[in-house]
Amino acid sequence: ERLADEPHLREQARQEVRVRLRQVTAEAQLAAAEQQLLVCFRERLEEVIGRRVPADLPLSDNLLNALLLSVGIRANRRLLRELLRAHVRGEHAWREQHPANAAFLDKLAAQGVDVGTWLSDFPQSYRCPSATGGRVRLALERDPLHILQMGNYFNTCLSTGGYNAFSTVANACDLNKRVLYAYDTTGRVVGRKLIAITEVGELVQFHGYSALSEQPGNEHLRAIMRQYVVQFAAQCGLRLGEEGTVPLLCAQDWYDDGTVSWNEDAEIPAEPEAQSAQR
Numbered sequence: 001e002r003l004a005d006e007p008h009l010r011e012q013a014r015q016e017v018r019v020r021l022r023q024v025t026a027e028a029q030l031a032a033a034e035q036q037l038l039v040c041f042r043e044r045l046e047e048v049i050g051r052r053v054p055a056d057l058p059l060s061d062n063l064l065n066a067l068l069l070s071v072g073i074r075a076n077r078r079l080l081r082e083l084l085r086a087h088v089r090g091e092h093a094w095r096e097q098h099p100a101n102a103a104f105l106d107k108l109a110a111q112g113v114d115v116g117t118w119l120s121d122f123p124q125s126y127r128c129p130s131a132t133g134g135r136v137r138l139a140l141e142r143d144p145l146h147i148l149q150m151g152n153y154f155n156t157c158l159s160t161g162g163y164n165a166f167s168t169v170a171n172a173c174d175l176n177k178r179v180l181y182a183y184d185t186t187g188r189v190v191g192r193k194l195i196a197i198t199e200v201g202e203l204v205q206f207h208g209y210s211a212l213s214e215q216p217g218n219e220h221l222r223a224i225m226r227q228y229v230v231q232f233a234a235q236c237g238l239r240l241g242e243e244g245t246v247p248l249l250c251a252q253d254w255y256d257d258g259t260v261s262w263n264e265d266a267e268i269p270a271e272p273e274a275q276s277a278q279r
Helices: 006-049 061-072 077-089 099-110 166-173 215-236
Strands: 124-127 135-140 177-183 189-197 202-206
Touching: 006 061, 006 077, 061 077, 077 166, 124 215, 135 189, 135 215, 166 177, 177 215, 189 215, 202 215
Parallel strands: none
Antiparallel strands: 124 135, 135 177, 177 189, 189 202
């Protein structure tokens, strides 16, 4: 009976086609807008670094964020330009080869610190019931472009567009500073902590940020991050310090929001699982 009513059948087909065509058109418009936006980002990148960009260079989220950052900061803008040039050229050891960083690493080695460990990602996995999957993976970030995202994950003053966003460039480029990220089992960043070496060679820590859903879970994760850093310091051969001046190396400016005591977040024991594979 349905097939016999050909006029109704044709009209129904037309309506279905109209709906689908509207969907396809909207998707095509969004795809075209996204493509044009990426063209604008690529042109901005070429403007910043002063040269043509390879057509096959991936425009990752980290790179797009760095380009947005290049518009909004004044301090450290030149250093960010150097970082982006090194990224485009594929110079992954640019930070280590920078004269100021190289001098710092030589001094660190002369003091008996394990420089290789200090520069590593040092991945560890811990049980954390409040995190998705019941555990978290902690690692020190080695990709400077990802370090630039450190404020965005927690909506702090270091976020792109924030008044201290320039400081992320110092954290990304100065090798006396390291950024720790904590990931849940889905790969989402749920924790972050900045650590640094003072002018007298002691390791200091800054406030840990956690984005779990409940306060007890956040306290537990901050305790895990503290325990991780203490273990990392022991592996490096670094003394822990409560306070001190963290020098500028490559950067023009840096926002110091104040060190925190090693007694902070120390009340909850964190049981580590087997160490994860090196990335």
